[in-house]
Amino acid sequence: MSKFKSGFVAILGRPNVGKSTLLNTLLKQKVSIISNVPQTTRYVIRGVLNLNQAQIVFVDTPGIHLFKGKLFSNLNELVFKSLKDVELILYLVDVTRPPFKEEEMIMNNLVKKRIPVIMALNKIDISKEYINSYVEMWKEKTKGKLLPLKYFIPISALRGDNLDKLLDLMVELLPEGFPYYDKENITDFPLSYRVADIIREKVCLFLKEEIPHNTAVLVEEINEEENIVKILANILVSKPSQKKIIIGQKGRMIKEIGTSARKDLELLFSKKAFLELWVKVEKDWQNKPRVLKELGYLNP
Ligand SMILES: Nc1nc2c(ncn2[C@@H]2O[C@H](COP(=O)(O)OP(=O)(O)OP(=O)(O)O)[C@@H](O)[C@H]2O)c(=O)[nH]1
Ligand SMILES: [Mg+2]
Numbered sequence: 449m450s451k452f453k454s455g456f457v458a459i460l461g462r463p464n465v466g467k468s469t470l471l472n473t474l475l476k477q478k479v480s481i482i483s484n485v486p487q488t489t490r491y492v493i494r495g496v497l498n499l500n501q502a503q504i505v506f507v508d509t510p511g512i513h514l515f516k517g518k519l520f521s522n523l524n525e526l527v528f529k530s531l532k533d534v535e536l537i538l539y540l541v542d543v544t545r546p547p548f549k550e551e552e553m554i555m556n557n558l559v560k561k562r563i564p565v566i567m568a569l570n571k572i573d574i575s576k577e578y579i580n581s582y583v584e585m586w587k588e589k590t591k592g593k594l595l596p597l598k599y600f601i602p603i604s605a606l607r608g609d610n611l612d613k614l615l616d617l618m619v620e621l622l623p624e625g626f627p628y629y630d631k632e633n634i635t636d637f638p639l640s641y642r643v644a645d646i647i648r649e650k651v652c653l654f655l656k657e658e659i660p661h662n663t664a665v666l667v668e669e670i671n672e673e674e675n676i677v678k679i680l681a682n683i684l685v686s687k688p689s690q691k692k693i694i695i696g697q698k699g700r701m702i703k704e705i706g707t708s709a710r711k712d713l714e715l716l717f718s719k720k721a722f723l724e725l726w727v728k729v730e731k732d733w734q735n736k737p738r739v740l741k742e743l744g745y746l747n748p
Contacts, residue, residue: 463511
């Protein structure tokens with residue numbers, strides 16, 4: 449019988465390629481929020497997959513980007529730091545779009561690591577147009593290198609295409625070892641951040657890009673009672689005009705955000721949820737270490 453395998457796998461790539469979608473599909477549970485707004489994920493989120501012969505701990509990361517500002521440079525730093533403690537890197541690209549400038553930066557970083565890399569070519573359910581561009585670019589970068597290894601797998605994170613192949617390859621490349629986590633724990637992502645993210649996902653869903661970029665959610669209270677969970681949260685924005693947009697005409701927008709978040713929260717807690725939402729203007733919060741720390745966005 450083959451030995452048990454275990455290890456950490458970082459999922460990384462530029463924003464919007466489908467990293468969080470892949471994590472959720474693999475775990476068959478929504479652990480990480482998803483939207484078509486770039487930079488949806490702002491935390492490093494771990495999700496544990498238990499297989500018969502292996503335990504894979506996935507590390508979902510914020511998309512690597514070239515934006516400016518303290519929050520954004522911090523997020524990049526967070527991603528590259530998270531690579532220190534992993535056994536394998538799953539480098540996700542979106543083959544419906546040509547390689548962007550970020551790709552150059554990501555590849556240059558990855559070739560320096562002594563960790564195997566699998567390139568997963570995502571969104572093949574839409575098109576396969578740029579598969580070769582990514583494969584050629586990566587082959588060129590890794591030329592003559594012993595590591596990272598040159599593995600390519602076209603997938604659809606959304607539909608699940610080829611994810612069995614991807615899992616087989618990951619298990620093959622992981623070292624032998626014991627499980628790191630108990631079977632019951634799918635994620636160690638703190639509850640208050642999970643709740644905050646569920647609310648932020650709805651902001652991403654209902655509002656255009658500029659607003660989500662300037663928004664963060666701070667959960668002030670979670671009171672769990674036997675049949676109901678009561679949550680108080682603040683939506684932070686950086687300008688009064690953004691506050692107006694989030695509240696919407698006659699409070700319609702905030703109501704929609706609240707209703708939709710409440711449904712997800714009821715699933716998460718498996719009980720009725722009461723959600724009280726406030727919008728607060730916190731000028732330039734993206735550059736305030738105190739606020740970033742409170743939000744959990746600062747590097748530990
Ligand atoms: N058609 C299709 N869409 C996908 C696939 N994977 C992800 N998407 C969509 O791509 C968008 C971005 O997905 P996310 O999972 O949030 O992407 P991400 O890489 O985590 O993004 P950031 O957290 O911003 O870095 C969403 O609208 C997803 O529904 C796929 O395999 N096929
Ligand atoms: Mg994400």
